Amino acid sequence: MSQVTVGVSLKTYFGHERATRWFDEVAARVRVHDAVTSGAVELFITPTYLQVLPALAAFTGTPVRVGGQDVSGEPAGAFTGEVTAAELAEVGASIAEIGHAERRRLYGETEEQTASKTRAALDAGLTPLLCIGExxxxxxxxxxxxxxxxxxxxxxxAAPGRVIVAYEPVWAIGAPEPAGHDHIRVVAVALRAALDADPARTGSSVIYGGAAGPGLLTGLGDAVDGVFLGRFAHDPVALVTVLDEAAQLAALRGDAS
Incomplete structure (x- = not known):
């Protein structure tokens, strides 16, 4: 696919007021970014649950997708503190981040819980953002x-549907540098081959996260379908730098096809 995906997780770095300002600043830039408005570059944001609604409001009229940083693997019912996939979809979110290394390490989430959340997300019409890595x-x-x-x-x-696989080697998350290009290529190619072999995952993407920043997409070329950014994207100008790089890659892919 020629489309290139850029994602941003805000984790809990921003309070509500700061996040709202950031949404407005980014929205103003993407409204005039040709590659985002045309769909050549797919941009998604995963803020905290409380920030999902203001994010959706800020990006109204743009193709920017908003998702949750987690989702319940349970249906509606007596599950205090959880947010169901159905409710995320109801308010307009379209992505659910699942299986992040911090959820696994800090909260003991298991492979079984990751699978149940993936099933719940797809059943609700959400795109699972599956975080994977050694x-x-x-x-x-x-x-x-x-x-x-x-x-x-x-x-x-899991039911049929597109997934976005974020390859994030745990040892590279928060590191000064991403994993080496050759390392990323080998893993990304294997992940894409697994997706391509599954007819239920048509249109799925493999992106890289873990100290991702400018220059990475250019260096990786067709090895990945995009990048998943963290603190680097806190500066909207820096985020646009990566969007520009993604636009160039999307154009190259379009020419090649």
């Missing part, structure tokens, strides 16, 4: 084996 630095082929196993586990029993 915990320790290892050889690329070994990392690819781990990543594909995580992907297959997450999709076990």
């Amino acid at each position: 915990t320790e630095r290892q050889q690329p082929a070994d990392a690819a084996h781990v990543a594909v196993a995580q992907l297959q586990s997450a999709l076990d029993g």
